[in-house]
Amino acid sequence: MLGLDDPVIWSGYLACILSTLLCIGYGAWHWNDNENDDASK
């Protein structure tokens, strides 16, 4: 995959991309969530 033979390395490459997508997806999904908004009360 991606020109890399060692599965430990290409899975590391993939894990970086997936974890970034996880951050983007989580943030987008909860973009307006604001439970426990103590400061604004």
Added chain:
Amino acid sequence: MNPILTAAIIVVYIGILAFLGYKAHQQTRSSDDFLLAGRKVHPFVMALSYGAAFISTSAIIGFGGFAAAFGMSLLWLVFANIFFGIFVAFIFFGLPTRRLGLKLKAQTFPEFLGRFYQSRLIHGLMAFIIVLFMPLYASAVLIASARFIETTFALDYNVAILIFSALIAVYVILGGLKGVMFADAFQGSIMFAGMLLLLLFAYGKMGGVVPTHKELDNLPAKIAQEFDELTPKLENIRKLDASDANVADESIEQWTAKMNQQAKAHSAEEQAAPQSEALAQYVELRKDEKAAATIDNHLVVSKISQNGFQGWTRFPATGTKLFYVILTSIICGVGIGALAQPQLAVRFMTVKSDRELHRAVVMGGVFICCIVGTAYLVGSLTNVWFFQQSGRIAMTSVSDGNLDKIIPTFINQALPKWFGLLFMLTLLSAAISTLSSLFHAMGSALGRDLIECSILNKTGNSSIPLMKVCVFLSLIVTTILSFYMPKGIVAIATSTFMGLCAVSFLPMYVGALYWKRVTRAGAIASLVVGFAFSFFWMTFVQMPKGELPALFANMFLGKPSILSEPWRWIDVIVITLPISTLTLIVVSLLTKPELRED
């Protein structure tokens, strides 16, 4: 690079930092402003500030060079930085820390845990550890930054340290955490642009993602093949060296390494004739650039292969030194170590609501992926570029095999001149942003935590002038320390501080956020055991990264470690974190539950 243009850009850069410091100064009225940036920071600023404080110049240059030497296994550190350093940190630590911090009216990380456990001892001990050990880490970052300034601007090293400290002092003392975070966001943006362009340039220059990876994958075989083709010539020269009785027992690599040393000594003497016919012919052979490159590449690769190296696109062989160092010190140590860093944890309390943290996760994840992902990928890929250009791998392309020079050499030789300027600003930003966060954290630990809360037992708002004096004091101590710290201390000081924070603070931090049964006694025991055991491990078993002998083992027993391999390659976090966590659990269960407000 045009010196006038460079100077103009630096002046504008410093001008923007000074302006941001001044703006923050105007908006800093209370101790909440100085210590927590008024708890109303924009998510974009928070995410960039967290990332810029997290990633220093040594992460880009040092670890980038490490990746050039040992390959893409460091991609797992990128994953750990994104997953643990951002996702887990923001969601599982950041959200509850913000809520609880607001409820407890805590203004610093030690105050947060001290108030949660209602313990001045915890508060004071944490501040003491920060005040004692953070200057080591900060001076390591300062040294690395000053070395960078020294080489880039041809300035004296000592002058570079003083200029750097003065520049940071202005906006940290003027603007407090607001000044630090505004400047971080500006610097983080430069870092992001610089590293993104570097990644695109690097893949573009070398022919795209898949072809470059394939070429890197084939490099060890190519190096071995070239050396095999040269071996008959080397064997012929070796025959002339047969007078030495040991020659017959040596492998061709051992003999070549020996001849390399003799050739180096000979060239240092310049006029002297070679001592033997074999050496004369060997020196002649090395005059051919291709042959010299082939020999140097093969010797370096066979040396690191003895420690477990299997190629730049392969993970080190299981059970070898390199395997343990990368897995425990680099991936676990640096990856998990970031979770309990006081200067990072305090940033969770700077935002107004959960919504800001949710939004900051997006920018934080993308930022870290871009910065460290680029540094480690490009580090590995430089081998392809150097090999295409000169037939040499990265480590044999820089003088003395100095890994810190690989990324700057690649930038200077492979990329356009204007990019060199942008990259210089990127590195300057990475250095200043990390240092300013550390100065602010040390100043607040000394002023707020140690003097006001632990010694004077004051619970209300802090005195801003006292905080400013303490930031200044910590800056002076760090600057003085950086003049006296021994050479090669950067990686050791960084790992020591991260390790100590993780093993001493992390279990009780998790306990405070997620375990109702946790007790004050359990937290104190975990803090003391974690600190004491890591001190023992670092002084008797393994200095961080295993580069130097453990101090006391060497001093009292005359050996590098009281334990044999592989123990002496295993990082302190991997051993000590489970022990301090177990201590927290056992002591908490053995002591009386405590009543706390929910």
